[in-house]
Amino acid sequence: MPSLSANPAFLVLADGTLFEGNSFGSRGLALGEVVFNTGMTGYQEVLTDPSYFGQLVTFTYPEIGNTGVNSEDQEALHPSVKGVIVREFAQSPSNWRCMQSFESWLEKEKVVGISGLDTRALVRHIRNFGSMNGVISTDGKSSPAQLLEKVRNSPTMEGLNLADEVTTEATYLWNSTCDVEFDKRIKPHQGSPYRVVAIDFGIKRSILDRLVSHGCEVTVVPSNSDISSVLQLSPEGVFFSNGPGDPSAVTGGIALAKQLIEEANDLPLFGICLGHQILGLALGGQTYKLAYGHRGLNHPCGTTGQLEITSQNHGFALDPKSLPEERVEVTHFNLNDKTVAGIAFRNRPIFGIQYHPEASPGPHDADHHFSRFVSLMQERR
Missing domain, CATH: 3.40.50.880 (Class I glutamine amidotransferase (GATase) domain)
Incomplete structure (x- = not known):
């Protein structure tokens, strides 16, 4: 089961679909295109790959962060993603190369995360209806209706020179x-x-x-x-x-x-x-x-x-x-x-x-x- 949190979070897609989960990493609001990655490893390389700039990355592997974060696996100085979506994240990483935990790294790099939602359902939804913009909100300041309005007023990936x-x-x-x-x-x-x-x-x-x-x-x-x-x-x-x-x-x-x-x-x-x-x-x-x-x-x-x-x-x-x-x-x-x-x-x-x-x-x-x-x-x- 996903880790429980006292900090609720929302993911709202451009078609109005709502997912509820728990906040982790940095707190705030992250707006971007929702995509998914099917790799079973390499989460640090993925999140620091500049090709993911402007996106909210969903990991299909059920638990992310097991090996923590180190300085050698960076593809750039800082993460390029706007937000991270996981089923569950490891709070106590274990690896000889680990320099800090996944969550503490996201906090330091100001990357918003949401955990505890059904990533399988989310991936099926994207496969059925295509990648679309979405917003992660972990600050509790906006209602789902307000978040949906933000998403629908944001530019889509087509036509963007990033x-x-x-x-x-x-x-x-x-x-x-x-x-x-x-x-x-x-x-x-x-x-x-x-x-x-x-x-x-x-x-x-x-x-x-x-x-x-x-x-x-x-x-x-x-x-x-x-x-x-x-x-x-x-x-x-x-x-x-x-x-x-x-x-x-x-x-x-x-x-x-x-x-x-x-x-x-x-x-x-x-x-x-x-x-x-x-x-x-x-x-x-x-x-x-x-x-x-x-x-x-x-x-x-x-x-x-x-x-x-x-x-x-x-x-x-x-x-x-x-x-x-x-x-x-x-x-x-x-x-x-x-x-x-x-x-x-x-x-x-x-x-x-x-x-x-x-x-x-x-x-x-x-x-x-x-x-x-x-x-x-x-x-x-």
Whole structure:
């Protein structure tokens, strides 16, 4: 049974559905899109992933916080989510890496949480009716009717450029803490590193670490960077990162990708998640919003005869019919619903994948895509 609390809380969805539970974490009000993640592990990585900016994340795993929180599993300095929804949270974590409890961390980071509600019923509701805005209230100051009015007056995810909200303000060189000697997937790189410019639409630290482990020197630039500021860094490859919001609203990133494709003389380009969608949009393709998105660690992707179990976190997808067949090939599909999971340009060193090969959290099946990117740069040396 969920832990009892003297602090009641409400979750109100945009269609008027009301859930009652208990307050935990920070107290207050959190408004955002309600989504769910099906992973059984990695809650700290999920909550600090900038791709979740502006969302209320529901965990389907019944108890969250068992291993507490530590400083090594952060994907960014602070959580990006607006709120957390769980069935039950562990009040007494147990792990040798634990530095503080899950709840104390949420309190410190001012993240509002609600526990004790029926997360199975909530997930079924989202699956039936789609992701929608909602509000968590733990301060007791607003009635459900007032909360519903707030939700219905809030903007939906479609049309929102949230990448500009989470991007870096200044260019920086990533100094990775990972050690390739302890990474059995990678042989230590010999020779000078590959110069990579990463466009930050909400980049995860683990992606930067994987690039470094594969022999890259990564310079991270803001999402509004133009082609001249990118090329003056003399990149051997350009990486388009993951990020939150509606990809079609990231007009600056789309324009940059289009210019690089047309003017950068076969410069290798690699996109993950939002970056993958931006590459498709730069070709004139279109994206659409999924009913409830893909957020979890066990999504099968691939083509006939080749399969990868993948980690995913996205609410939009490329429309395969909108992609020009003479210029781009769909290389991977999500085998659950046949949505586009990977593209590659014909006769150009450019590709994107919809899923997360950095495996933080998640399986390692897709790590070879980093090697693929490096191989494209190596061919140009």
